[in-house]
Structure formats: structure tokens, C-alpha cells
Amino acid sequence: MSAVTQDAPTSPQLHAVLTHRRLPRWAPFGIAVGAVALGAAIGLGAGLTSHVQWGLIALVLFVIGTYAITARVEGRRQARDRVATSLVWACFVVAVIPLYSLVETTIADGLKVLNTDFLTHSMGGIIPTEAGGGVYHAIIGTLEQVGLASVIAVPIGMLTAIYLVEYGRGKLAQVVTFFVDVMTGIPSIVSGLFILSFWIIILGFGYSGFAGSLALAILMVPVVVRSTEEMLKLVPNELRESALALGVPKWRTILRVVLPTSIGGILTGVMLAVARIAGETAPVLLLVFGNQLINNNPFSGAQSSLPFYVFEQYSLGNQYAYDRAWAAALVLIAFVMILNLVARGIARWKAPKTTGR
Structure with missing residues (x-):
């Protein structure tokens, strides 16, 4: 020493x-x-x-x-x-x-033209080369189309992810995983062409916001599946085993233990999928067809949307149209940001409560 x-x-x-x-x-x-x-x-x-x-x-x-x-x-x-x-x-x-x-x-x-009138008026009766007009009809179209696509895609994506993580074994799970990977790389124009040929040409339905929602749902499903799958894999197996050891059925364990534990990450993945489809223009060009007037019915008649409105105004090639396009792009960014903040709030509200000493 x-x-x-x-x-x-x-x-x-x-x-x-x-x-x-x-x-x-x-x-x-x-x-x-x-x-x-x-x-x-x-x-x-x-x-x-x-x-x-x-x-x-x-x-x-x-x-x-x-x-x-x-x-x-x-x-x-x-x-x-x-x-x-x-x-x-x-x-x-x-x-x-x-x-x-x-x-x-x-x-x-x-911010040059973003005001209350811009948010509460459509382009009905407005000459494209003059000032004025608004984005109200496009906001309605985006809300309805993205909402319908989410209603279709989120349950399908979550159920698919639950199957792959909790039940998926053998060749069926491999086939489902393969097709999810393939769908992840599908361009938006391809999903639009598929719905155009199947929904409008073969089945004979007309152009509508719902047709656009179907194409957007195809783009949304693989994102929801992948994000939900990764979040479910992060849940410790000890939680599942503890619930099963107490005699709780597996479906109830998934519903009451696994999903609440991973709800924050799942909602984040869903918001990423919503943000991805909210800015898509190609399916809207093919299926929704655009409309200068307000159409509150997504199942009948052409509609507009914020991405379509931005594309439409920018294509006009004058300064007034450019200003309206930039204002609509700002509204779209604010729309996605608000959705993300709401999702974070819900995730924090629904997340399992932890108690400290």
C-alpha cells in the first residue's frame, strides 16, 4: 500500500x-x-x-x-x-x-393574401388574373378526403400490424410482409391510375372526393402498418406474459396492455401517414378533378383540395395566382402541424400513467 x-x-x-x-x-x-x-x-x-x-x-x-x-x-x-x-x-x-x-x-x-376572407371564400365568380378569391372549398375537400382515407387506412393498417406482430407465422405472414413492402414504394400516380381504372372505368362511378380518398388510402396503409408494427415490437414481452399468466385472453391483452403502451408511437406513425397523403396531388388530378365551387359532398361531384389548389393557381402564371398558391401552401403546412399537435396531445392523454415516489 x-x-x-x-x-x-x-x-x-x-x-x-x-x-x-x-x-x-x-x-x-x-x-x-x-x-x-x-x-x-x-x-x-x-x-x-x-x-x-x-x-x-x-x-x-x-x-x-x-x-x-x-x-x-x-x-x-x-x-x-x-x-x-x-x-x-x-x-x-x-x-x-x-x-x-x-x-x-x-x-x-x-401572408400576403392570407386573411379571413381568403379562408372563408371559394374561387366561384373570381377571374383568375385578378385579386380575390379564397381557399375555403379546398380546405373542405382536403379535410373530407384525408378524413375518409384515414378512416379506411388506419383500421386496416393497425389490424395488419397486430396480425404480423402478435399472430403472424408461416407463409401468410411472409406474403403480407412482402406486399406491404411493395406498397411502400408505389408512386402516388399508380394508385390514382388503379382507382381510376377500377372505380371509375370498370364500376362506372363518377369523379368524387371519395375516389381520391381510396387512392390516398392505398398510399397510407403501408406507412401505418410499418410504423405500428415497429411500435408494437418495442412493447416488452414481459407485459404480455404477465397478463397471460393472470388468465387474460390474448385479444384483451393486446387491447388493454399492448396498444395503450404503444399508443404514442402509433399515433405519431398515423400522423406521418396523414402528412404524407395530405400533400399528394396526382390522385386528386386524376380522380377528384378539381372544382372552383364549394362541394360538401365527397361522394358526388368533383372537389378541390389544398395540393390541387396550389398546383392550379401556380399553373395560371400571374402574380395574383402565385400569391394565392403560397397562401394555400401555408394553410396546408398549418393543417398538418395542427394535426400533429392534436395527435401528441391525445397520445399524452392516453399514454399509461406512471407514478413516481
């Missing part, structure tokens, strides 16, 4: 660790602030008007500054470690920049 005690303070490795200089915890934040300020200064000096370009310059300066300062204070090995961490954060920021640019552009251009 005495030998160890005498040797410990004089150990070169321990001495290096204890006396090695380290950057303070706020150093990355300070380097980031300096990089942003220097990037903005370079951008202004070079005459760059895009904030995205400023941000990219700041990211490069942040990585270079992190390595240089860390290498001088802590050494090259620690500098490489910090640079790797900085690159991870830089990749995250680079991924967020296009989203920020899209949202910023949509808000800036969409």
Missing part, C-alpha cells in the same frame, strides 16, 4: 491528466457565437443576401475554430474528438436549413 501511495503522485500519466488544460464548458457555445458573428460579417462584406449562405459560412468557421482552439489548449487528440462532435451537429444544422428556408419563404409569401 505504501509503495502505491508513494508512486501515485509521481505517475507521469496521472500527472498529465490532472495538470492538462481543458476548455470551459461554455467554450463550444462561445465558438458558435463567434462563428455566427464572423459568418454574418463575411456575408455582409461579400454582398451575400441569403441567410442560408451566412449559416453555411458560420458552420465551416465553427468546425475550423473548434479544431484550432481545442488543439492549442487540449491537444490534437481531443481536438479530433471535438471536431467529430461538431460535424454531427453541423450535419444536423445542414439538414434543418432547407426546412427553415422552406418555412421562411412560405410564411413570407403566404
